[in-house]
Amino acid sequence: MKKTMLMTALASAVVLMFAGPTSAGTNVTRTVPVTYEFHSLGHGDLGGFCLAQPSNPPGFGSCMEIPVEFGEDFVSVELEDNTGAAVYFSVQQEDNPSFAVGCGSVVDFPVVDSGPGGAAAPPVTIFPWVGPGINDGVTPCNPGSTNGGGGSGTATFYNDVPN
Secondary structure (H helix, E strand, O other), X not given: OHHHHHHHHHHHHHHHHHOOOOOOOEEEEEEEEEEEOOOOEEXXXXXXXXXXXXXXXXXXXXXXEEOOOOOOOEEXXXXXXXXXXXXXXXXXXXXXXXXXXXXXXXXXXXXXXXXXXXXXXXXXXXXXXXXXXXXXXXXXXXXXXXXXXXXXXXXXXXXXXXO
């Protein structure tokens, strides 16, 4: 499993070297490969929870937490399951009023880059859900990921969105 995740991360890095930024943002500060082993439990439109990575027992890590660095204002996320299908997922950050859902991607999610008194900001959390969902309140993500297994993608952080 570790070898598969490493190969996925390396393949993602190679693709990113030849592709431009995957977001509408400029001034990319960093790109982070993300992987999950199992979908979150519940459904993004109704609520649910996930098991943090690495999970105990192994193989059930179902959400990705990515630390936010000072100066980062937005993140764009691309996510697919291990069959290449778009995943219905949600993105959130504790103490951040913003919440987003996407079908394979979320662009320009605003992040809080520092906590009270300049402390570290809470991480951005990505919840991959199995099956379809309402992507933007109108357009369904159908069928979404239906394999119930893991997947991978990227989170691209940046500090500017063009007008």
